[in-house]
Amino acid sequence: MEGLIKGLIDVALGNNGGDDEGPNNRDRRSPREDQQPRSTWAQVVSSGDQGNAQDSGPPDHRYQTNPWCQKGESGGSNGDWETVPKRHPKRPQKVVKDHWDGYKRPSSEQQFNEAAGHGIDIEPTHEELSDLSKACNRLWELDQNRLVPEKDYQIDCGEGKKVYQKEDMASGSLFSWLNDDVFRRPTYARFCSLLDNYNPNQGCKEVVTEQEKHEQAAFIEEISRTPPIKYLHKYLVSKGIIRESIEDFKRLMKSLWFDLYGRGGGSSCSSAFEHVFVGEIKGRGESEVCGFHNWVQFYLEEAKGTVDYQGYIFPRRRGQVPDSETQLLTIQFEWNGVPKSVSSTLVGVSPEFEIALYTLCFYLGREDNLVHLGPYPVNIKCYRLGNDKIGSVFPIAES
Numbered sequence: 001m002e003g004l005i006k007g008l009i010d011v012a013l014g015n016n017g018g019d020d021e022g023p024n025n026r027d028r029r030s031p032r033e034d035q036q037p038r039s040t041w042a043q044v045v046s047s048g049d050q051g052n053a054q055d056s057g058p059p060d061h062r063y064q065t066n067p068w069c070q071k072g073e074s075g076g077s078n079g080d081w082e083t084v085p086k087r088h089p090k091r092p093q094k095v096v097k098d099h100w101d102g103y104k105r106p107s108s109e110q111q112f113n114e115a116a117g118h119g120i121d122i123e124p125t126h127e128e129l130s131d132l133s134k135a136c137n138r139l140w141e142l143d144q145n146r147l148v149p150e151k152d153y154q155i156d157c158g159e160g161k162k163v164y165q166k167e168d169m170a171s172g173s174l175f176s177w178l179n180d181d182v183f184r185r186p187t188y189a190r191f192c193s194l195l196d197n198y199n200p201n202q203g204c205k206e207v208v209t210e211q212e213k214h215e216q217a218a219f220i221e222e223i224s225r226t227p228p229i230k231y232l233h234k235y236l237v238s239k240g241i242i243r244e245s246i247e248d249f250k251r252l253m254k255s256l257w258f259d260l261y262g263r264g265g266g267s268s269c270s271s272a273f274e275h276v277f278v279g280e281i282k283g284r285g286e287s288e289v290c291g292f293h294n295w296v297q298f299y300l301e302e303a304k305g306t307v308d309y310q311g312y313i314f315p316r317r318r319g320q321v322p323d324s325e326t327q328l329l330t331i332q333f334e335w336n337g338v339p340k341s342v343s344s345t346l347v348g349v350s351p352e353f354e355i356a357l358y359t360l361c362f363y364l365g366r367e368d369n370l371v372h373l374g375p376y377p378v379n380i381k382c383y384r385l386g387n388d389k390i391g392s393v394f395p396i397a398e399s
Contacts, residue, residue: 103193104211107218113186113225120144122231124238132364133371135235136380139357140373142227145187145350149325153178153348157322160314161332163342169311174331175299187226188296190219191351195278195297200336202280202290203266216258219351220250228356229253241363256359261389272390276358281338289340293394294354295347301335308334313342320399328376328397344395346373358382358393370398 102110122142128135140146147153154177158170183189197212223229224246233249236242242249256272263270264282274280279292292298301307312322313330322329330344346354361369361380369380377398383391 103190103215103218106214107221110218110221112218112222120227122227122234124231124235129235129238132361132369135360135364136357136369136371136373139228139231139353139360142231143350143353144227145185146353147179147182147348147350149327149348151179152182155324155326155329155347157312157324157326157329158309159311160321161311163313163332167310168308170309172309173302174309174333175302178299186222187219187351190215190222191277191296192300194219194273195300198274198278199269200279200281202264202282203269205266205269206260206271206274208260216254217250220254220257223352223355224250224253226350226352228350228352232356232360235360236363239364253355253359256362256388256390257355259389261385272393275392276390276394277354279335281336287338289335289338289343291392291394292335292340292343293345295345295349296351298333298345306336308337310334315397315399328373328378328395330397344397346395358390362390362393 161169237244260268275291277294280290310332327347361382379396382393385391
């Protein structure tokens with residue numbers, strides 16, 4: 001009886017002897033979160049900031065409110081009640097950039113990864129040469145650098161919405177964690193080094209430095225050693241679109257993706273690479289985000305707090321709800337406070353795969369290209385500027 005009375009007194013005083021939030025404690029980590037070298041968030045830092053890393057003491061799992069995208073998550077207290085942030089906990093992850101300075105040197109002074117995919121058949125078949133969908137699916141199969149959901153990264157799709165809905169349906173960020181070694185992979189590292197070379201405001205003239213030109217050439221050189229780009233080269237040669245010279249092919253790829261052209265009333269203010277992978281902000285009238293169809297750029301910008309994920313767009317077919325293993329997403333977000341009402345992206349695919357896929361559809365396809373990529377029926381939408389420039393290209397889920 002004495003023990004019972006003491007227990008009742010403890011309950012009345014709030015001394016439950018356990019976690020403050022019970023079994024749903026928001027700081028409780030799953031076994032997956034304890035696996036290393038994974039991190040639950042990314043904090044992009046420059047090489048000069050490496051010394052300021054929080055590498056002493058236990059990691060901080062508390063949500064850190066970002067300055068760009070406030071979603072009513074401010075902490076503090078309301079009377080005797082403390083406001084609990086609605087995003088999932090996260091730890092900072094550093095993207096190691098100390099070796100990226102080497103990418104600014106001429107390609108002749110750089111070291112590249114040995115040709116990948118030795119022993120892999122990269123010859124297009126007769127069926128693939130006559131069927132664009134089969135060729136695109138072959139590229140999917142050749143993407144050895146594609147990440148594996150739940151192993152290399154994890155996403156949380158949140159709740160769904162229709163395109164016209166403006167409410168934020170995501171209680172957290174899209175990316176929960178990403179393996180630390182992803183940005184050490186050569187093609188990923190070189191791709192990331194290109195993303196900060198652009199002014200996102202559409203119509204602003206771009207100034208390309210010699211160092212940035214070296215980065216572009218080095219990226220093309222690196223991806224040209226991978227199976228998807230090798231297959232693309234052989235495919236274009238077989239179709240008579242280009243000559244067999246690999247050097248001519250690399251020059252063509254650099255020109256196609258990085259040469260500047262006019263957009264939004266400005267001259268030399270945009271490129272295929274900037275629009276498709278980096279994104280642009282249209283400032284005339286009501287501001288909106290254009291392009292921005294790459295998952296790596298989304299991850300890095302979300303890490304910096306400049307992207308606010310707001311939920312996925314309902315699929316056309318009912319019942320096909322995306323989950324943490326879905327690699328083709330249609331989503332809504334804001335970038336620097338500017339909305340992107342609908343955007344589609346292939347999650348976890350490698351930079352070389354997307355470059356090969358979109359180049360293939362540009363040269364061999366039309367505006368609408370209905371193809372299969374593994375389990376996904378996709379329309380690769382391709383807009384041209386004249387006959388020799390990519391205006392925009394991106395995937396649209398067909399299911």
